[in-house]
Amino acid sequence: MRPPTNHSNGLINENSSIHRSRFVRIIEAAGALVVGMNTQGQITLFNKRCEEVTGYSEKEVLGKTIFPLLIPEDELAGVLERFRRLVNGKLPTYSPQVHWITKTGEKRLMQWNNTFVTDEMGKVEEIFGIGIEITEWKKAQQALKESETQYQSLFDSVPVGLYRTTPDGQILEINPALVAMLGYEDKEELIKRNASEFYVDATARKRWKALIEQEEVVRGFEVQFRRRDGQIIWVELNARAIRNEKGEVYCYEGNLEDITKRKETEIALLAAHHRSEFLLDLMAHDLNNINQGIMLALELIENDDQLPPHLRESVRDTLAQVERSADLIANVKRFQSLKIEPRLLGSRDLSPPFHAAVRAVERAFPNKQLFLTTNIEDGKYQISGDGFITELFFNLLHNAMKMDSNTFVKVEVQANTVEKGEFLKIQIMDQGPGVPNSEKKRIFSHYKEDSAGERGSGVGLTLVQRIIQRYGGQIWVQDRIEGDYTQGANFVLLLPRGED
Amino acid sequence: MVSIFIVDDDENLHRVYRSFFTMKGIDVIASAFDGSEAVKIFGKLNPRPDILLMDYRMPNKDGVSTTKEIKQIDPASKIIFLSADETARDQAFKAGAISFLIKPVRFAHLLQTISEVLDHQ
Numbered sequence: 001m002r003p004p005t006n007h008s009n010g011l012i013n014e015n016s017s018i019h020r021s022r023f024v025r026i027i028e029a030a031g032a033l034v035v036g037m038n039t040q041g042q043i044t045l046f047n048k049r050c051e052e053v054t055g056y057s058e059k060e061v062l063g064k065t066i067f068p069l070l071i072p073e074d075e076l077a078g079v080l081e082r083f084r085r086l087v088n089g090k091l092p093t094y095s096p097q098v099h100w101i102t103k104t105g106e107k108r109l110m111q112w113n114n115t116f117v118t119d120e121m122g123k124v125e126e127i128f129g130i131g132i133e134i135t136e137w138k139k140a141q142q143a144l145k146e147s148e149t150q151y152q153s154l155f156d157s158v159p160v161g162l163y164r165t166t167p168d169g170q171i172l173e174i175n176p177a178l179v180a181m182l183g184y185e186d187k188e189e190l191i192k193r194n195a196s197e198f199y200v201d202a203t204a205r206k207r208w209k210a211l212i213e214q215e216e217v218v219r220g221f222e223v224q225f226r227r228r229d230g231q232i233i234w235v236e237l238n239a240r241a242i243r244n245e246k247g248e249v250y251c252y253e254g255n256l257e258d259i260t261k262r263k264e265t266e267i268a269l270l271a272a273h274h275r276s277e278f279l280l281d282l283m284a285h286d287l288n289n290i291n292q293g294i295m296l297a298l299e300l301i302e303n304d305d306q307l308p309p310h311l312r313e314s315v316r317d318t319l320a321q322v323e324r325s326a327d328l329i330a331n332v333k334r335f336q337s338l339k340i341e342p343r344l345l346g347s348r349d350l351s352p353p354f355h356a357a358v359r360a361v362e363r364a365f366p367n368k369q370l371f372l373t374t375n376i377e378d379g380k381y382q383i384s385g386d387g388f389i390t391e392l393f394f395n396l397l398h399n400a401m402k403m404d405s406n407t408f409v410k411v412e413v414q415a416n417t418v419e420k421g422e423f424l425k426i427q428i429m430d431q432g433p434g435v436p437n438s439e440k441k442r443i444f445s446h447y448k449e450d451s452a453g454e455r456g457s458g459v460g461l462t463l464v465q466r467i468i469q470r471y472g473g474q475i476w477v478q479d480r481i482e483g484d485y486t487q488g489a490n491f492v493l494l495l496p497r498g499e500d
Numbered sequence: 501m502v503s504i505f506i507v508d509d510d511e512n513l514h515r516v517y518r519s520f521f522t523m524k525g526i527d528v529i530a531s532a533f534d535g536s537e538a539v540k541i542f543g544k545l546n547p548r549p550d551i552l553l554m555d556y557r558m559p560n561k562d563g564v565s566t567t568k569e570i571k572q573i574d575p576a577s578k579i580i581f582l583s584a585d586e587t588a589r590d591q592a593f594k595a596g597a598i599s600f601l602i603k604p605v606r607f608a609h610l611l612q613t614i615s616e617v618l619d620h621q
Contacts, residue, residue: 281585285557288584289510291604296516299607303523326604333586366608 055103347498535561
């Protein structure tokens with residue numbers, strides 16, 4: 001065998017100074033398969049890499065014809081055709097991919113480059129195949145292709161608009177959902193537009209760009225877009241900036257959702273909310289003006305020395321009803337502000353709002369006197385709360401005053417820390433008619449239609465419960481003297497403590 | 501005798517205020533049903549009333565604007581707000597009100613407030 005070498009025309013001739021074994025070593029160093037065949041297709045050379053890939057030893061295959069041994073049947077015709085051309089001295093113009101069947105019957109894919117050796121007359125004597133195994137690479141490529149297909153399929157079928165645009169607004173990619181959302185016939189028509197054209201407010205895209213370039217990711221950016229037919233829709237943009245190797249923004253990619261219905265609902269809700277606030281305010285104002293007139297007129301009658309005693313009693317009852325009506329209005333307004341005002345809790349000294357509530361209750365009952373015993377003093381107890389602490393105690397004390405038919409109303413309010421100092425337990429004990437067991441759980445519920453005149457009618461105690469929920473606390477009612485509810489009620493509050 | 505000027509757009513309230521004040525020996529020297537009328541009348545009053553009872557929501561001019569103008573005419577005037585609109589409290593004090601009561605208020609409470617305001621003279 002003459003040493004093969006690469007000739008300028010691709011041939012290996014006998015004049016080469018490179019020995020065949022050197023040629024094989026060089027090729028093997030590159031990890032390539034090298035197989036040699038005579039013009040009959042009988043194997044003359046089968047290097048180590050070929051042995052590794054096929055599981056055959058060189059000894060096993062030398063002299064055997066390559067075609068039925070290693071080439072699968074379905075590729076045989078093509079391989080034979082190329083082999084015939086090589087035998088005729090024609091080099092292939094491309095590198096074919098051909099499977100080999102291993103000793104265990106497994107198919108392995110190889111990419112081949114062929115060359116041949118000629119005799120003095122230029123006749124082909126031996127053919128060489130130099131190959132690399134690409135089975136795994138091919139699998140990876142196939143997987144990549146499948147993944148790209150899946151991505152494309154997802155991109156095309158997802159009901160959310162997906163896009164990629166350059167910073168100057170050129171549309172790089174857009175999915176069918178977005179094409180439909182913006183009212184265009186097809187992608188090609190839309191892709192010619194500039195992204196900035198869709199913004200109803202031209203400055204909105206500038207604001208969005210400034211935001212995304214600073215934050216990298218922008219979520220929930222709500223903006224109005226104009227569709228192809230001129231219709232204006234609300235959309236929510238979620239996007240991130242993609243940067244190139246230099247760190248410059250190359251494009252933005254993200255999704256876009258049509259939130260018109262949600263936005264219209266929000267706007268309608270807000271309008272309804274404003275309307276209800278306006279009506280509540282109007283009603284509260286006008287009703288309290290009317291209450292003022294009735295209250296003063298009743299007081300005038302009450303002051304008349306000629307008024308028979310039974311009528312004086314009726315006048316006083318009616319005055320109390322007017323006051324209840326005013327309280328109800330005040331509490332409904334407080335409910336409203338409880339919903340509107342944000343929850344900003346902080347550590348607060350319990351004493352000032354508590355004593356402000358005491359003073360307000362005393363003013364609300366000019367014909368009664370409150371005898372209060374309490375251990376709440378300035379700087380002694382801190383709770384985690386906000387501006388509703390006064391409302392909380394006002395309603396509880398007001399309830400105690402209202403329910404006690406005596407002119408002198410005794411109330412005891414005791415505070416102490418519990419639960420390893422995490423909570424403040426406050427007990428408000430009155431000597432009113434008490435709360436029967438059947439009422440204890442539902443006393444804080446809203447709108448008790450069957451309880452007119454009973455403790456807990458109206459919204460005062462419901463407001464108390466809402467404020468306590470707002471603070472992350474708890475409230476319940478028990479008997480002041482356990483087992484005998486007629487001795488008065490004990491309202492127990494657990495409120496998270498503030499920092500001292 | 502203590503004198504008072506009632507400013508409120510509710511005619512019915514005027515009647516009951518007047519009855520009460522008269523009964524308690526307080527002289528209602530003037531009445532106005534909106535802010536503009538109140539400013540006009542106040543400018544001509546001589547002597548000035550000891551107390552002005554001021555509503556907030558009124559036609560033409562609200563109680564806060566009226567208070568500002570009256571305080572310009574007479575910085576010593578004592579204005580007690582009596583309103584069903586609690587939100588006006590801060591504005592009323594900024595404008596120069598001396599006290600703020602929320603309707604409905606018992607007459608005894610109103611008298612006590614008047615008395616406290618006069619005691620601070």
